Amino acid sequence: MPWSKIKPKHNEPNYHTDHELSGRRVTYTEAIREGLRQALSIDSNVFIMGQGVDDPSGMFGATQGLQEEFGGQRVFDTPLAETALTGVAVGAALGGMRPVYFHNRPDFLLLAMDQLVNHASKWHYMFGGAVPVPLVVWACIGRGWGSASQHSQALQGLFMHVPGLKLIMPSTCFDAKGLMLSAIKDNNPVIILEHRFNFSQKGMVPEEIYTVPIGKGAVRRYGKDVTIVAVSYLVFEAFKVALDLVSKGIEVEIIDPRTLRPLDEELILDSVSKTGRLVVVDTGWKTGGVTAEIAAMVAEKAFGFLKAPIARVACPDLPTPAAHALEEAFYIKKADIQKAVLETVHYTG
Amino acid sequence: MLRIREVQLRIESLYHLDEMKTPIHLCIGQEAIAVGVCAALQKDDYIVSNHRSHGHYLAKGGDLKAMIAELHCKKTGCAKGYGGSMHLIDVSVGHLGSSSIVGGGVPIGTGLSLSIKMKEGKQVCAIFFGDGAADEGVLYESINFAMLKKLPAIYILENNQWSVCSHVSTRQAGENIFHQASQDLLVTSKIDGNDVLKVYEAACQAVKRARNGLGPSFIECKTYRILGHAGCRSQDPKGYRGQKEVESWEKQCPVTNFAELLRKESILAEDQYIGIKQKISSEIDDAFAFAMESPLPTEEDLHKHLFRE
Numbered sequence: 001m002p003w004s005k006i007k008p009k010h011n012e013p014n015y016h017t018d019h020e021l022s023g024r025r026v027t028y029t030e031a032i033r034e035g036l037r038q039a040l041s042i043d044s045n046v047f048i049m050g051q052g053v054d055d056p057s058g059m060f061g062a063t064q065g066l067q068e069e070f071g072g073q074r075v076f077d078t079p080l081a082e083t084a085l086t087g088v089a090v091g092a093a094l095g096g097m098r099p100v101y102f103h104n105r106p107d108f109l110l111l112a113m114d115q116l117v118n119h120a121s122k123w124h125y126m127f128g129g130a131v132p133v134p135l136v137v138w139a140c141i142g143r144g145w146g147s148a149s150q151h152s153q154a155l156q157g158l159f160m161h162v163p164g165l166k167l168i169m170p171s172t173c174f175d176a177k178g179l180m181l182s183a184i185k186d187n188n189p190v191i192i193l194e195h196r197f198n199f200s201q202k203g204m205v206p207e208e209i210y211t212v213p214i215g216k217g218a219v220r221r222y223g224k225d226v227t228i229v230a231v232s233y234l235v236f237e238a239f240k241v242a243l244d245l246v247s248k249g250i251e252v253e254i255i256d257p258r259t260l261r262p263l264d265e266e267l268i269l270d271s272v273s274k275t276g277r278l279v280v281v282d283t284g285w286k287t288g289g290v291t292a293e294i295a296a297m298v299a300e301k302a303f304g305f306l307k308a309p310i311a312r313v314a315c316p317d318l319p320t321p322a323a324h325a326l327e328e329a330f331y332i333k334k335a336d337i338q339k340a341v342l343e344t345v346h347y348t349g
Numbered sequence: 350m351l352r353i354r355e356v357q358l359r360i361e362s363l364y365h366l367d368e369m370k371t372p373i374h375l376c377i378g379q380e381a382i383a384v385g386v387c388a389a390l391q392k393d394d395y396i397v398s399n400h401r402s403h404g405h406y407l408a409k410g411g412d413l414k415a416m417i418a419e420l421h422c423k424k425t426g427c428a429k430g431y432g433g434s435m436h437l438i439d440v441s442v443g444h445l446g447s448s449s450i451v452g453g454g455v456p457i458g459t460g461l462s463l464s465i466k467m468k469e470g471k472q473v474c475a476i477f478f479g480d481g482a483a484d485e486g487v488l489y490e491s492i493n494f495a496m497l498k499k500l501p502a503i504y505i506l507e508n509n510q511w512s513v514c515s516h517v518s519t520r521q522a523g524e525n526i527f528h529q530a531s532q533d534l535l536v537t538s539k540i541d542g543n544d545v546l547k548v549y550e551a552a553c554q555a556v557k558r559a560r561n562g563l564g565p566s567f568i569e570c571k572t573y574r575i576l577g578h579a580g581c582r583s584q585d586p587k588g589y590r591g592q593k594e595v596e597s598w599e600k601q602c603p604v605t606n607f608a609e610l611l612r613k614e615s616i617l618a619e620d621q622y623i624g625i626k627q628k629i630s631s632e633i634d635d636a637f638a639f640a641m642e643s644p645l646p647t648e649e650d651l652h653k654h655l656f657r658e
Binding site: 047073074078079081083084085086087088089090091092093094095096097099114115118119123124125126127128129130131132133134163164166187188 | 395397426427428429430431432436438440445446448450453455456457458459460461462463464465467468474486487490491493494497653654655656657658
């Protein structure tokens with residue numbers, strides 16, 4: 001089963017970047033692992049737990065070798081008890097530690113919702129700021145290989161709903177490392193949702209320790225005609241659409257929010273105020289999800305700039321099917337994004 | 350115990366005035382458990398509490414004024430008016446908070462125990478929960494983890510027999526499964542939770558075991574919730590339990606029975622007892638006066654504290 005080992009297939013495209021592309025080209029897996037290793041090295045309160053973190057192929061290799069290097073006290077396998085272990089992470093955080101709790105799939109986080117939503121997200125506010133809860137929960141969205149309904153869910157919409165949780169969805173190797181280090185450094189509960197497809201890329205990553213600010217998005221491409229806000233690996237798909245549309249004289253601007261909560265509203269609004277057209281693209285469901293929230297936010301705050309209805313491209317409101325043909329029909333593709341962009345650009349009222 | 354009882358009787362007697370706009374869960378009849386356990390702890394030991402939180406907070410040394418202010422949702426409360434009665438905390442004495450999700454504090458206390466072990470500390474963590482939490486699967490998950498890692502955790506099951514209006518016999522098939530545990534993994538005991546000396550003795554053994562790195566303990570304290578689930582006496586729902594049952598447990602009152610014992614043993618003279626009661630009463634007067642005089646949080650406070658910088 002080609003689940004846990006994903007061969008990096010391509011280099012990240014030439015996204016616009018505000019930082020110098022220093023460092024060396026590494027895989028997405030290596031970028032995360034390097035961030036974790038550095039966090040473990042500089043702060044003795046950091047520890048990593050999760051079912052399979054000591055498994056050489058666990059977590060797509062992101063935690064590989066860390067137990068050997070830092071010992072079984074700081075990097076350890078856990079029982080499959082997501083509720084209690086999330087509470088254990090909360091308690092350890094209250095006791096001054098900085099836990100990083102790994103899950104192979106976000107689907108399993110549904111078992112941890114009581115501790116994430118009723119406890120981790122509330123402990124600081126509910127007690128008037130008496131004690132912080134610095135913890136990181138990491139999970140990777142599955143896709144393909146007939147994973148079906150319970151091993152492929154993109155649940156960011158659920159987590160985005162909850163005040164008190166920070167929610168990160170990186171799309172580049174640079175951000176995967178820098179946001180991991182920011183998440184561990186943050187004094188609050190942070191969820192990182194990865195996407196399996198991100199692991200097929202390589203990108204430029206500096207060797208040294210650095211952080212990427214939580215709550216700041218990135219412009220991946222500048223354009224004047226239409227804004228695409230794309231989440232996680234869909235930034236890559238949106239970028240391909242943008243390149244294809246150059247020949248049609250359409251200049252697409254691509255925003256990668258990187259953090260869904262807090263959301264960099266300013267970056268999105270600035271872009272929409274320039275282009276007047278918005279397509280929001282997400283790996284999750286459409287109803288009540290990320291595309292709904294971003295579209296509503298823009299309609300609320302930048303209605304006057306809009307020249308066309310906001311388009312949303314997201315998965316249909318269905319559980320994920322297993323059969324390949326059904327998967328193909330279920331997941332959104334480059335063509336879906338392109339179609340939405342063209343409709344938005346050609347909208348005449 | 351007397352202090353906790355008197356504080357609660359005062360809360361009960363004033364609750365109908367609606368100055369305390371937060372749901373209260375009184376632990377009248379259960380005071381011996383909080384006191385017996387916390388007497389075995391040091392100041393830097395941790396506790397985690399639940400919705401029936403008053404006794405644990407006071408027994409661990411939590412500030413009375415800040416507690417009464419919190420019951421009035423005032424800015425000077427221990428949670429600055431953000432938590433209310435079910436969410437008491439006093440980090441300065443090792444009280445790390447109270448969850449009103451039944452069973453919710455159990456894994457959190459387990460995690461505090463893990464932090465002690467990882468920092469190679471000598472503290473322990475006592476986790477208070479009721480028989481309702483013993484219905485929850487998270488208890489099994491948490492104690493399994495504590496046994497696996499030999500954590501310095503002490504699980505205190507306060508079996509007061511009633512979860513709102515549901516008796517334990519309608520919710521649990523028999524004796525708690527953890528009493529079957531291998532005693533090297535988990536030392537378990539089942540004691541009279543209304544006898545403060547028995548609670549203290551069991552807690553001391555559990556603390557010793559935890560400090561020696563031998564692992565967790567599980568103490569089931571049989572007790573009784575004299576008042577209803579929430580609110581004051583006049584708000585108790587009627588008809589779900591017999592008056593005789595309540596009366597028989599009132600006779601087993603942990604506070605009066607212990608005072609009686611102290612008198613019998615000539616440790617406590619009547620004038621001393623009256624003196625203590627008066628001192629407590631004036632301390633409670635001060636706490637309520639402080640709460641009443643304290644300011645309420647304002648609109649400007651709404652967005653504070655969601656995140657720690």
